[in-house]
Amino acid sequence: MKKSFHPILMLTLLTAISIFTAGCPVGVEYPFCEENQKEKVDSKLLGTWKCQSKDAEILEVRISKADAVTYSVEVLDQGENFMSDDTQFFSWGSKLDGHNFLFSQGAESSNESYFLYEYSFDGKKLVIHDVGLLVGGLDAVTSTAAFRQEVSASLKNPDCLSDRFEYVKQ
Numbered sequence: 001m002k003k004s005f006h007p008i009l010m011l012t013l014l015t016a017i018s019i020f021t022a023g024c025p026v027g028v029e030y031p032f033c034e035e036n037q038k039e040k041v042d043s044k045l046l047g048t049w050k051c052q053s054k055d056a057e058i059l060e061v062r063i064s065k066a067d068a069v070t071y072s073v074e075v076l077d078q079g080e081n082f083m084s085d086d087t088q089f090f091s092w093g094s095k096l097d098g099h100n101f102l103f104s105q106g107a108e109s110s111n112e113s114y115f116l117y118e119y120s121f122d123g124k125k126l127v128i129h130d131v132g133l134l135v136g137g138l139d140a141v142t143s144t145a146a147f148r149q150e151v152s153a154s155l156k157n158p159d160c161l162s163d164r165f166e167y168v169k170q
Contacts, residue, residue: 027113030144032103033094038069042093049126049167056165057082066090073104085109096148097155118161125168129161
């Protein structure tokens with residue numbers, strides 16, 4: 001059974017995030033990586049991004065630098081499938097198996113769940129994918145290490161990265 005993460009992060013992305021996909025967000029209680037595995041802020045992600053599809057949960061998002069490894073993400077325009085009560089998130093980047101990931105957490109809510117997205121750039125476009133847990137599902141995520149193992153195993157399935165949404169910088 002396919003389990004998905006829809007960070008409501010920026011992009012979580014991000015988070016969004018549901019930040020960038022359609023469907024109901026599914027949170028995970030563990031972060032995607034340990035502190036020493038967080039990547040420095042990628043300056044290419046910073047700015048205001050608008051989705052080229054009206055089907056995304058996040059139609060417009062602003063990503064800024066909070067500190068050396070933390071993004072501040074604000075959802076400026078929500079799609080009709082946006083399911084989060086939060087519109088502001090903290091997000092972090094991490095790499096795994098040659099992929100860039102953003103995981104996000106609501107900045108002001110009591111919900112401590114994390115949401116995960118894979119991201120890349122296609123020219124000047126930011127491309128966000130939802131990440132499916134296709135091997136052991138959400139039940140396999142019992143720790144941060146198990147979360148990474150599940151994503152790594154799921155990436156071997158071509159259906160792991162779904163719901164491609166493209167954003168252009170404003």
